[in-house]
Amino acid sequence: MADIESFVTELRQFVAEREWSQFHNAKNLSMLLASEVGELVAEYRWVPDVSADQHSRTEPARARIEDEIGDVAIALLLLCDRIGVDPLDAASRKLAKTRERYPVEKARGKAERPEE
Amino acid sequence: MADIESFVTELRQFVAEREWSQFHNAKNLSMLLASEVGELVAEYRWVPDVSADQHSRTEPARARIEDEIGDVAIALLLLCDRIGVDPLDAASRKLAKTRERYPVEKARGKAERPEE
């Protein structure tokens, strides 16, 4: 697995060469992320949930899913870099909150519910 | 910045303790990702694009945005771990394709267009 920081350096160069920084404010990048996630969801919309893992590992779907995940990761990293958020730190802090919100004893075996 | 692999190890333990693996097929996780990205987009929907970067760096929005980014990153890493995709490798391969699709000379200063 590569290193986030060196990949972000590559992303910055990619954007700078194309003079795309002018389009990459945080609002626009949140929309980029939403549209890329929409394409990832499209990949799974007609797949039964019990076959979804297998589908993800079988060509030609595999290659498309990797492409979509790549787009989502790029959009997320562009946004994080733009506004100075470390995605792993943010995830780590959020996981700590989620641990408290769903204590093991109460959450075991139960899907989170939107109303909780 | 922390290390993706060690964070994913934490995530696995978090899921295992709660016996949530049964809910975490790839289809469901793509939906988790879509709903978390929806919350991130909500943060920016009424913010003018010219103020979006500043908004992202100012409390109390800052804390909410970090939370939402944390949720998005967690959902993405859960999906990647479930189906055996390395997110940085996928991003790196996709960036290489995108470089070819948008050569510097043709793309400079122009926003990508959906029809391209």
Next chain:
Amino acid sequence: MADIESFVTELRQFVAEREWSQFHNAKNLSMLLASEVGELVAEYRWVPDVSADQHSRTEPARARIEDEIGDVAIALLLLCDRIGVDPLDAASRKLAKTRERYPVEKARGKAERPEE
């Protein structure tokens, strides 16, 4: 079933009273739509696909789903009204195109595929 045009008239008054028209440009309304759809997806993310219809008809999920559908419909109608698109005309024209793209003989019993 009520009439779209009279509901849109109500929506216009609702927005005008609150002086929210200034926030309701087409870009922002597309983001409102995305965030509301994210909430609807959240309702189904942990529900097995074989139980999703039943889940949709059973309280308390029923009331939440109706609320989310209401939000999605409102966002869509606000956008359509803002830019002068008749949603049923647009749907009807798109359905005609989709009929041609997926002729009965070739499409019968097969889910659309993203690559098609």
Next chain:
Amino acid sequence: MADIESFVTELRQFVAEREWSQFHNAKNLSMLLASEVGELVAEYRWVPDVSADQHSRTEPARARIEDEIGDVAIALLLLCDRIGVDPLDAASRKLAKTRERYPVEKARGKAERPEE
């Protein structure tokens, strides 16, 4: 403007001819909706908010946006029909709740905030 009920009748026939009802459970249709909305958001992601209304009315973007709105409306109506929700009734009930949540005196001129 056409009539929702007669359009839904057309939709049912379109689905029946293709034997697609088997794919159209509520979970899958919520994903269809999310992916179609992602395509609509893509149309606006690089457009400045101050130009978004004008962009929406100018070809060739106009035709693409109408297509995307058509897809979103179709997905929403398929879901509503599947689970027996009247979209305008749901919107009307939700608007009544939103009126109470954002009384004119308190909401005037202020964008809703996610934390409210």
